[in-house]
Amino acid sequence: MRHACFITVGPARFRIGSDWRAPIDQLRALYSDYPMDEVVPDFTVRLQSTSALRRYVRPQVAIAGDFMLPDAVPLPLEQGLLAAEMAMNLQMALGWRRHLLLHASAVSRHGRAVVMTGVSGAGKSTLSALLAERGWRFLGDEFVLLDPDTGNIAPFPRPISLKNAAIAAVEQEVDDDTRFGPVMRDTPKGTIRHLRPRAEWVEQMARETRPALLLFPRFGYPRAVRRMDEAESFVRLTQASTNYVALGDRGFDALTGFVRSVPACAIDYADGEEGAELVERLWSEQGVRAAAA
Amino acid sequence: MMDADDSKMDGPKPADSAEASAPASAARRTLLIGAVATSAVVSIRPALAQTAGSVLNCKIPVPERGKGMFIDPAGKLVTPDTPGAFPPSPRDFTGEEVRQALQGRNLPGTTREQSQAYLNYIRKLQNGQSGFTCYASLQMPRR
Amino acid sequence: MAELSFAALPDHALKRVRLGGLEAIYHAPSGITHLLAEPVPDLLDALGTIGAGRFATPRELLGQMAEHFDIQGDDPAEPPELVLGERLAELAALGLVESRRQA
Numbered sequence: 390m391r392h393a394c395f396i397t398v399g400p401a402r403f404r405i406g407s408d409w410r411a412p413i414d415q416l417r418a419l420y421s422d423y424p425m426d427e428v429v430p431d432f433t434v435r436l437q438s439t440s441a442l443r444r445y446v447r448p449q450v451a452i453a454g455d456f457m458l459p460d461a462v463p464l465p466l467e468q469g470l471l472a473a474e475m476a477m478n479l480q481m482a483l484g485w486r487r488h489l490l491l492h493a494s495a496v497s498r499h500g501r502a503v504v505m506t507g508v509s510g511a512g513k514s515t516l517s518a519l520l521a522e523r524g525w526r527f528l529g530d531e532f533v534l535l536d537p538d539t540g541n542i543a544p545f546p547r548p549i550s551l552k553n554a555a556i557a558a559v560e561q562e563v564d565d566d567t568r569f570g571p572v573m574r575d576t577p578k579g580t581i582r583h584l585r586p587r588a589e590w591v592e593q594m595a596r597e598t599r600p601a602l603l604l605f606p607r608f609g610y611p612r613a614v615r616r617m618d619e620a621e622s623f624v625r626l627t628q629a630s631t632n633y634v635a636l637g638d639r640g641f642d643a644l645t646g647f648v649r650s651v652p653a654c655a656i657d658y659a660d661g662e663e664g665a666e667l668v669e670r671l672w673s674e675q676g677v678r679a680a681a682a
Numbered sequence: 683m684m685d686a687d688d689s690k691m692d693g694p695k696p697a698d699s700a701e702a703s704a705p706a707s708a709a710r711r712t713l714l715i716g717a718v719a720t721s722a723v724v725s726i727r728p729a730l731a732q733t734a735g736s737v738l739n740c741k742i743p744v745p746e747r748g749k750g751m752f753i754d755p756a757g758k759l760v761t762p763d764t765p766g767a768f769p770p771s772p773r774d775f776t777g778e779e780v781r782q783a784l785q786g787r788n789l790p791g792t793t794r795e796q797s798q799a800y801l802n803y804i805r806k807l808q809n810g811q812s813g814f815t816c817y818a819s820l821q822m823p824r825r
Numbered sequence: 826m827a828e829l830s831f832a833a834l835p836d837h838a839l840k841r842v843r844l845g846g847l848e849a850i851y852h853a854p855s856g857i858t859h860l861l862a863e864p865v866p867d868l869l870d871a872l873g874t875i876g877a878g879r880f881a882t883p884r885e886l887l888g889q890m891a892e893h894f895d896i897q898g899d900d901p902a903e904p905p906e907l908v909l910g911e912r913l914a915e916l917a918a919l920g921l922v923e924s925r926r927q928a
Contacts, residue, residue, distance in 0.1 A: 460740040460816040462776075577776055619844035620860060627726050627858065634728055634856065638840055641851040641858055645842040713894035715864045718903055718911045722865045723919060726858040 397424040399534065399545035399594050400487065403477055404430035408438045409448065412469030419470065419548050419570045419583055422591045432456070432480035436472055439463050452476040456483035468573050471581060474550065481532055481545075482631035488534035488543055489636055489643040492629045495533045495542060496525035501601035502542050503672050504533050504651070506629045509578075512608030512664060515555040518584055519665045522562045527590045528598065537636065537643035540650065541597040546590045548583035556582045558661050602675050603653040606664060610657035614667065617653040741774040742813030744800045755795065757802025768796045777816045780804060827926040830880040831913045833872035834923060841866070852921060859919065865912055867894070872922060880925060883910035 392413040393406040407413050417425070434454040438444035449463035450472040456479055464472045481490065493506035494517035503520075505513040514530040521527035529545040536543060548570060551559050560569070563584065570583035603622060617625075626644055627633050633640045652675060658664035716722060745751060751759040752767035760767045775789055780801075783789045788797040807814045840851040848861040861869075871890050875881050881889075883906045890896065896905050917924035 458740070460742070460813060462741050577778055618846075620847040620849070623844050623849055624726065624860065627728050630728065633858075637856050638851050638853060641840055641842075641849070645844065645849055648844060649842070711894060712897050713864050713867055713890065715896060715898050715905060715908050715912070716862075717899040718908050720899065721915060722862040722912055723915055723921075724860045724862075725919065726860065 395425055395427050395430065396420050397426075397428065398477075398547055399529070400543055401432065401481065401485065401545070402428050402430045403432050403434060403480070405434045405436070405473055405476075407436040407469070407473075408444055409436070409450075409466060409469065411466065412436055412450070412473055415470045415571065416473055419585060422585070422588045432477070432484060434473065434476040434480060436469060436476070452479070454480055456480050458483075464576070468576050470570060470583070471550075471573055471576055474547075474583075477547075478531060485534075485632065486636065488536055489633065489640050489647075490631050491533040491535060491626060492531070492631065493533040494530040495528040495544075495600075496520045497528055497542075497598045497601075498525050498672070500598055501672070501676065502528060502598050503602045503604060503668055504542070504600055505604045505606050505668075506533075506626065507606055510552075510608075512606050512658075512661075514549055515551065515558065515608070515661055516606055516664050516668065518549045518551065518555075518559050519562060519661050520668060521549075521586075521590075522559075523665065523669075526593070526598075527586055535600075535643050535647060536597065537639040539597070540600070540643070540646055542600055543597050544590075544594045546586045546594055548585050551582050551584055553579040555661075556580060559584060600647065600651045601679070602672050603648075603651045604668065604671070605653070605655040606668075607655070607657045608661075608664065609659065612659060612663055612667065613655075613657040614671070615655045617655055619648045619653075622648045622653040740777045740813075740816035742777070742780055742804055742807075742816050743774045744771040744803055744813075746812040753799050753803050755799045755802070757799060757804070757806050759803075768799050771800060774813075775800075780817065828882050829910065829914065829924055830882045830927055831872060831886070831917060832880040832923045832925075833869065833875070833877045834921070835877045839869075839921065841869070850921065852919070855920060857919075859921070864909070865916065868909065868912060868916070869922070878923070880923075880927070883907075883913060886913075 391408065392410045393404060394413050394416055396403050396405065396416065405413065405416060432455050436450045437453055439449050439451050443449055448466040450466055450469050451463040452461055452472050452475060454476050458479060491504065491506055493504050494513040495502050495504045496517050505516055507513050517527060517530045527546050528542060529547065530549045531547065532545050534543040534545050568585050570585065573581045605617065605625065623644060626648065633644060654671060656667050658667055745753060745759055749759060752762045752764060752769055754760045754764060754767045779790055783797060783801055788794055789800055792800065804817050807817050838853050842849045848866040850859050850861055852859065867890065871886055872881065887896065887906050887909055898905050898908050913922060916922045
């Protein structure tokens with residue numbers, strides 16, 4: 390591969406190789422605050438052309454790497470940044486074994502984290518971005534890494550992938566254009582724009598934190614809160630984990646321990662503002678209860 | 683259980699401490715044994731690489747290339763002259779399009795009946811068939 | 826007539842964790858996780874008390890459990906022994922208990 394870079398995110402080290410220079414340049418810009426030393430990588434990702442001709446004519450990026458899935462379709466070169474992100478996600482989802490992986494976002498305050506999980510589009514990414522801009526520490530918007538031995542969360546903060554309407558909503562909150570990556574239109578998930586994390590979140594990424602609240606958010610519904618019992622949380626999280634089965638009894642211990650020690654709620658909210666407010670309120674109440682217990 | 687009123691907002695409580703199961707020392711209680719037909723065991727079947735699939739731009743051809751067959755309303759492959767059967771889709775559907783169709787929308791460019799037939803075909807996909815991993819990665823947990 | 830009897834697996838084969846009103850169970854030999862509802866956790870407890878690898882019929886198990894619980898089924902027309910037998914068969918099919926037919 391002619392062009393390459395190294396990126397460390399949380400505990401994971403990636404080497405990204407590419408047949409074109411542009412995606413590597415874009416990655417270097419988006420990840421400029423991250424450690425980019427040449428290290429022995431945990432995963433190798435390759436952005437490769439589908440054919441010799443297609444390298445130059447309407448170039449398309451095929452994702453390859455240590456872990457791959459069949460049925461994947463190449464992306465146009467303009468979306469190379471998205472391809473790189475998808476490829477990195479895939480490596481984590483299929484190959485990471487040191488933590489239990491939950492498809493979730495997380496933010497924390499005073500050493501107590503809120504974990505927000507749900508399917509794509511439920512709002513967990515945007516909610517984490519909004520809260521992060523309100524002074525919460527950003528721990529990640531795609532994966533939450535749970536240490537099976539300690540129950541702690543290992544941060545995995547990456548540039549937040551904002552989609553469609555969420556882009557404008559966050560652009561309003563963040564008055565600094567240098568925090569954003571390029572706009573990518575007509576991607577498989579609509580329009581996407583990345584928000585770079587603040588330098589301090591990247592600097593602190595090696596510092597673990599305790600989970601204190603688990604939320605199942607749903608964007609675009611009338612405001613509502615419902616407590617969720619341990620069994621239901623457990624089942625939902627087995628569906629939200631990419632490596633629960635692969636981890637065997639370590640995964641079982643990690644997840645049962647998690648749902649027994651972290652209270653959970655399903656929350657519905659009409660817009661980002663309402664959602665962020667709900668999260669802050671529930672987190673405070675939980676802190677009061679925990680202190681009183 | 684949905685609580686829209688703020689003042690009665692039902693927030694989370696700390697988890698109950700582990701209860702020791704010691705029938706010998708506990709007070710005598712009623713054991714509800716249910717009925718013969720009521721199963722009491724559910725096996726967890728996590729979706730196949732759910733997250734991994736959803737982050738990838740995957741496609742599902744309807745049907746697999748090279749079949750030359752039509753699709754009946756139940757999603758089975760049938761010969762082209764079968765009455766009521768639909769022709770193969772000229773284009774593949776993305777994982778995202780199928781996900782939305784499973785939630786109620788029509789697949790793009792199809793009528794309601796055609797969409798249902800295609801979806802039934804997709805639901806019957808087996809490991810090894812083209813599009814299976816893409817479809818499997820869309821499996822939603824029951825709410 | 827040959828009757829089915831059941832026995833608990835050795836301790837290391839199962840991990841059991843209570844989650845609210847249900848129980849999560851990890852079956853080490855298969856790596857599969859199941860969720861159990863009443864009366865299954867108590868059935869497993871009773872078999873465990875009898876001892877791993879020691880077989881009991883549903884009737885024997887019922888007798889043991891009746892010492893500690895008031896047994897109540899949904900349908901008064903169904904003998905409790907039959908109901909418990911069905912649950913045990915379900916567990917055996919998943920490998921969560923051993924089963925055998927004895928003459």
